[in-house]
Amino acid sequence: MRRCRVHILRAGACSHPEVMTRRDGSLKPVVFPALAALILHPEEGAILFDTGYDPAFFAATRTWPEVLYRWATPVDLPFGQAVVDQLPRFGVKPEDVTTVVVSHFHGDHVAGLHRFPNARVFCARAGLERVRQGGRFGRVRQGILAGLVPKHVDTRAAFFEDRPQVALGPDLSPFETGADLLGDGSLLAVHLPGHCPGHWGLVVREADDRTRFLIADAAWSSGQVRDDMPPPRLTTALLGDTGPYRSTLNALHRLWTRNPELVLTPSHCGEVQTDTPRGDG
Template identity: 55%
Template sequence: MKRVGFRWLARGSCRHSEAMTIRGGSRCSVDFPAMVGVIHHPERGILLFDTGYDPAFIAETHSFPERLYRWTTPVSIGPELEWRQWIAAQGVDPADISGVIISHFHGDHVAGLRHLAGLPLYCARAGLDNLRRPGRFRRVRQGLLAGLVPPACDEQAQFFEQAPEILLPDAFTPFTSGRDILGDGSLLAVELPGHCPGHWGLALRTQDDRYLLLAADAVWSARAIEQRRPPPRLTTALLGDTPMYRTTLDRLHQAHVRNRDLVILPSHCAQAAARFEQGGSDGN
């Protein structure tokens, strides 16, 4: 795999009961950061993996029924998360961003897309199609806010399902293949089904020679992977497909056990993010 630079940065957070994200978890509310991957490609410039929260999320959840989303998962979005201020704080020139990769279309992963609407969007056709289906109540129940994804994004979409399928390095076993979204072997989309329609992760190799699997919301925490502890059925049935979710969790657990140098980064796990930031090879 061609090596790329990578940073894993929080952009906003939400609070909800830990028990809804892992079987046997505490009923107390826990902060869940929304992580954004900043990928420095040697030829393509900067690509983002998801966008985290954005003030647009507050505007989009002002009215009912979308406001239910904000009620059930209270969100923290400070003024420092305004797009121009946040991106400048990361030392990124917006002109250097060449595309955005979306793991899935839940609001906490796409809230910043309006700032990137003219750029190539790499995503799953199944996820975008599901977002565009009618029914506001249905969308809110599934964590979808269609207004966060401008129509211009649809026009720029390049779908994972249509990218060439190639073999993954052994470091990702039992995941064996991915979709080569740039055509150079650097960024391989890996389907991680169950959380919602069109849910994918991303496999990459960093410049310091670490293999990473960005797992998005296939799990909410590294602990869930280590202990094979899925969310309660209520959570997975509400958002997606429980049997598929648990099969994906089993495969992530196998990857963790077999490949101790593989870093698996869920999108909402502060502990895994901190270990990665500290340079630990075991991101799980």
Template identity: 55%
Template structure:
């Protein structure tokens, strides 16, 4: 695989009772950072995997019923900590982002999408269809804020399901197939079902760490992967399918056991957030 340069960016956080995200957790509230990933491709240049939170989240959750989302998952976003502003740390501006890769359409993963109007959007067709279906109450219950979807997303979208299918490196077993979203083998989208419709991760060859698997919300932490400890079924079934969440987590645990050195990055992992420099 062609090498890319990877930087993690922490863009705000929310708080939840820990027990709602891991079965043996406590009932105390803990911080869940929202990570975006800056990927520098040697030909295509800078791109982002997810966006974390953004001031647009607070605008989208001002009316009812969307405000319930803000009440259920209180969000903190310091001034200037949205991804679009943090790009200056890397000598970049939002207009430099040519590709935006969205793991799924929950608000904490797409809130900053509006800041990159010139970027192609790589996403799941099934995920986008689900995000655009149903009424406002149903959308909020599913973790979707439709106001955060770029209005021209249909024209800019490039769907994982339509990208060429390729075999993954042996180091990724038991995951065996990916979608080659740029056509050069450098970014391989991998379906990680269960968390919600159209939930995908991304594999790239990180020049610092080798194979790097961005697993989005397939797990809440690297600790959960190592211990094969899923969320309570009530949490998983609220947004998706507990049965499929647990099956995907078992695969991630099997991958880690087979290859403990592999780099796995969940979107809300505190261990990874500590490396993000923000």
């Protein structure tokens, strides 16, 4: 497996009551960062896992019913915190990004996708199909802002479902197989069902030999994984499918219990150490 350098970037944040993300939570609003990963591959160059928030999110939520998304989860994006604005600190220009891996098509994960028009897009066919189904209100209710998905994304898309499946090995049990995105074992996409159609995570072996599992929204926090504490049924039924979500969370809990050295990285966890400067908000 090829080793990569991984930088976790905070690209804005939203807030909503904790109880919406874990059923034993409080009604007090909690800040949830929107995390993306810059993956520096020794041969492929700069790769992104998701894009977090971007000013395009605010443009996409000006109209009805899309504005409901912004009202339900108020967003804060300090100046300079969009992923595209952070890349120069790592010696990366937007045009250097060769690939964007999309965990799923919720607005807080793809708002910056339009910034990388030449990048190949790895995603789930099931997720992209969902973007084009139903009416605007139904899509917004499930966290999808179709206007954030580039119109001609199909010409650049490569689907997880079509990539070669490889064994993950005992260190990642009970997860058994992953899609080998680049053919060298460096990026292994893993199906994490339940949160929404076409929801996948990504396993990366880092330069220091740690294994990082980017689990997207399979949990909103590391604490949820440790405690095996799912959101209330209201949340999981609204966005996806409660049964598969709870099964995925339980599998992650068992994985963490067996292999606590594994770096599990939820996309909205405040515990995750980021490479975004403190001065950026």
